[in-house]
Amino acid sequence: MNLKDQANQRKEEVPEEFFQSQFDQILNKTVAISNWELPGTRKVEACFTVPEGYWLQMENGIRAKLKANSEPAFEISRQWKLASVFASFLIIGVSIVVFLKINPDxxxxxxxxxxxxxxxxxxxxxxxxxxxxxxxxxxxxxxxxxxxxxxxxxxxxxxxxxxxxxxxxxxxxxxxxxxxx
Amino acid sequence: MEIDDKDILEKFKHEESRQLAFNMLIRKYQKRVYWLARKMVIDHDDANDISQEVFVKVWFHLEDFRQDSGLFTWIYRITSNECLRILKKKRQRFFLPLGDVEGELSGKIQAGHQMNGDEIQKKLQLAILKLPEKQRLVFNMKYFEEITYEEMSVILETSVGALKASYHHAVQKIQTELKLEEFI
Incomplete structure (x- = not known):
């Protein structure tokens, strides 16, 4: 039975400081969580292995990718979209002509x-x-x-x-x- | 001396200084982008792919960047989305449920090729891997990168309250996991 219930059972008034103490407990708990730390684990970067000279390699990799994609990605997709719409129309057109030839009105x-x-x-x-x-x-x-x-x-x-x-x-x-x- | 974001953005606007601005931007952010990705995907090659993809996207879309948020926040948003995309792709490619991808990543930590930290570092990383992906992202940003909840809120497009709750749960889960491992 908690303090509040005990006080209620004794039909006593809940002391004002009870709520403050509850609030402080919650606050402490939250702060404790947000400041939680496992000693010596914050600098995890040092533990992961990275190949030597990697940062320069990454820069070169990005440049190579950009060169390969000299046309912006969305331009390519727009071209593809246009091409696929054109192809669809062509296929539909050809199908209609063939259908009409096979099945004259x-x-x-x-x-x-x-x-x-x-x-x-x-x-x-x-x-x-x-x-x-x-x-x-x-x-x-x-x-x-x-x-x-x-x-x-x-x-x-x-x-x-x-x-x-x-x-x-x-x-x-x-x-x-x-x-x- | 750290290069100013405004300077980078100004230079990027002009054709003649665009390449220079982009080089400055890569130098300034490449490590932060890589480390955020690496902590999420553990594997170096995956983190490398994500980092390169992020900067390619930055190159093509920096002109559209409206500066509602900081440049760093915008790049971090691209990075976190790219991390989640790669993890999703991994699951789809191998038809794996969520736990199996994390199991694969745990295996990489335990094998020691990707990580050479002490035992407590490995245990912490293994405990982090048991968190859901978005909670893992929140934990990594807060614990390792020390990003404020307000900045995180812009990056992950989530309310500060939800992020605090998410971090709170993440810490509790990690503590429970580590207690099970008798580290605390």
Missing amino acids: KTENWNAKIEKASDSEIMAAIDLEKSENQELALQMVALSLKKNDILFQPEKLKKEDIEKSIDDLTENEIYNELDIN
Whole structure:
């Protein structure tokens, strides 16, 4: 039991000097720590081995490093950054060109085909009377056309175009947007 | 006679005297930078790499130095950051946990190639190595370099109170460690 508790138990007032003595103890402890010293250990430099003539060697080493880095480090990194951005653009550009060559814009060809086809050819292709799933097919075509920002004109569509436009749709789009069960 | 920092900075501003100013700066600070690094990394080659890197950084960035703090404080900040960076790199390179890097450094002290002090010096260094890196930095700066808490606060960007607490804990841990070794 500490002094304060003992005093409390005796219902005595804690003497004023008690706090001062506590404060002094803490202060002494802190000062003792900050002045702590293990005799003979402050000059540790003498204990570490350093090669003879080292300080001059260090100076020469710094100069050699500076010579090797005659361009500031951040300039080099900026150049690298620019080069990598340029290379990225180049790769993206080449990829787009290659992609377009391999996959020509289907919509464009499809549009051109529709434009060239005669009305009778188009009507024959759609053949509303014969197709059992025509409504569904038309819905899909409408969705595909919407995706490609093309006006929906069923009377100008051909059978292959309807099939193609269905191919353009993903399975999810068919199931989610057309509510097929 | 010690060269004045203002003189160095003034000379560094001019192209014709820049090299001279830099030489003056190296001569003035090379030992302090090296010893701070050496106490942190123990190994001479690592301390040499850190010192050279510090001065290369000083060369490239001295123009940007805003003189909010003293030149010495600024160089010490670069040095302490570089020490912490090298220790981190060592851990990453060998995928080592913190204790293993310190274990490796302890091994270097015990082998005696890096240090030829008496037994008490070695014991103290081994006890210091058991401290966390930042606490070790604080202890080295206060105990060996006798840097004030106010200066340290600028160097390590930490409050004076936190540094005092850190030093207090460091001393207590070292005392406990040395007591275990029956040196006190």
